[in-house]
Every structure is written in C-alpha cells, then in structure tokens.
Amino acid sequence: DIVMTQGALPNPVPSGESASITCQSSKSLLHSNGKTYLNWYLQRPGQSPQLLIYWMSTRASGVSDRFSGSGSGTDFTLKISSVEAEDVGVYYCQQFLEYPRTFGGGTKLELK
Amino acid sequence: VQLVESGGGLVQPGKSLKLSCSASGFTFSSYGMHWIRQAPGKGLDWVAYISSSSGTVYADAVKGRFTISRDNAKNTLYLQLNSLKSEDTAIYYCAREGDWGQGVMVTVSS
Numbered sequence: 584d585i586v587m588t589q590g591a592l593p594n595p596v597p598s599g600e601s602a603s604i605t606c607q608s609s610k611s612l613l614h615s616n617g618k619t620y621l622n623w624y625l626q627r628p629g630q631s632p633q634l635l636i637y638w639m640s641t642r643a644s645g646v647s648d649r650f651s652g653s654g655s656g657t658d659f660t661l662k663i664s665s666v667e668a669e670d671v672g673v674y675y676c677q678q679f680l681e682y683p684r685t686f687g688g689g690t691k692l693e694l695k
Numbered sequence: 696v697q698l699v700e701s702g703g704g705l706v707q708p709g710k711s712l713k714l715s716c717s718a719s720g721f722t723f724s725s726y727g728m729h730w731i732r733q734a735p736g737k738g739l740d741w742v743a744y745i746s747s748s749s750g751t752v753y754a755d756a757v758k759g760r761f762t763i764s765r766d767n768a769k770n771t772l773y774l775q776l777n778s779l780k781s782e783d784t785a786i787y788y789c790a791r792e793g794d795w796g797q798g799v800m801v802t803v804s805s
Binding site for chain 2 (some may be wrong): 622624631632633634643675682683684686687688
C-alpha cells in the first residue's frame, strides 16, 4: 500500500498569514500520462471532507484561489495564502493512483 | 450532487448492518462510488469502491466481511457490514470522488 505522511503546522497560525502543509508519498504518484494522482481535502469541524485540489494542483470548483497545490512525484505542498477563519479544520492528502486509496494522517490548522 | 447516507446505528459485535446512500443530481449509473469511514477522533480510512459496471475493490481490513453494491434503478449505493467488530465503529461516508455525503454513524458495542 502507498503510505501518505503529512507534516504538522506551527499552530496557531495568525490570521492573514500564509500556511503550507506538506505531504509525502511512499511511491511516486506521477503517472505516465503526466498527471499526478493526488487530492487535498479540508474537513471543517463537524462536517464531511471537502475536495480542495485534485491532480496535485487543480482547484476544485468553487474553491478560493488562496489555495494552491504543488509538488513532485512524491513530495507535495498545499499552500494557503492569507489564512481566514473559514480555513480552520483538518487537511488531508490522498493518493488515487492505486487501490487501496490511502490518506495522510491529517494536518490541523488553528487560527490565532 | 447530493448524497444521503442512512442505516447506521448501534449493533453488537458479530452482528450485521446495511448502509444505504441515496444519490441525486447526477447520472448515478455512470459513476464509480466509494465508501470511506472515520473512527471517532481519527483520520479518513478508505473502505470500498464499486465501478459503474459493478466491479468492486475492498480494503484488506473489511475484505470478506463487507460487501459494496448498487441499484442503479433506485440511484442507491449500499454497504453490507457483516461480522462487525468494535474497530468498525466509525462515521461511514459515501462519496463520488470529490463529492461526499454527510455520513452515518455505526457503533459496534455490546
């Protein structure tokens, strides 16, 4: 199975500052078709997860352009510019290259 | 897109439960669907997938105990949970890739 490992944030993050969340996969998620099979989700308190980014760097419909995804085949970053109150929650990376689909352990964002 | 799970509850270890996920707002028969779970206070754990042609894949932890199925005429996804264990206690979400339902709680306890 592909293991997904997420880094922690230096919480709490001051409002208006930027925050970067890292994720590492045990196997390259870069497919021969040139696409990288990585999603980012945000789970706000008491809610189900919301898709933010797919194909490593494509924002999902309706997602603020304050969110951006980048990376290589095994190392990924979700950047949130100018953190706001609505960004609070737990962020998860997920690989969808192969089954079983696996998630990172989550990274909690708290606001100062 | 709307996904609404139902069928959760409190069940004793070793017993069974069947979850349903009613789908609307898209052509259900054209999409593969997932079940994903989240134990209380824990992270996300992928459970099973069924393709539009009803091919299935399971996580090792549930293989042989859980069965994913679909009824395209009813726009409904199912998860049959057998031989339940305390570690199956979780919120169960159905999902169509980026779209998730609100989840349904399953508690396995005597």
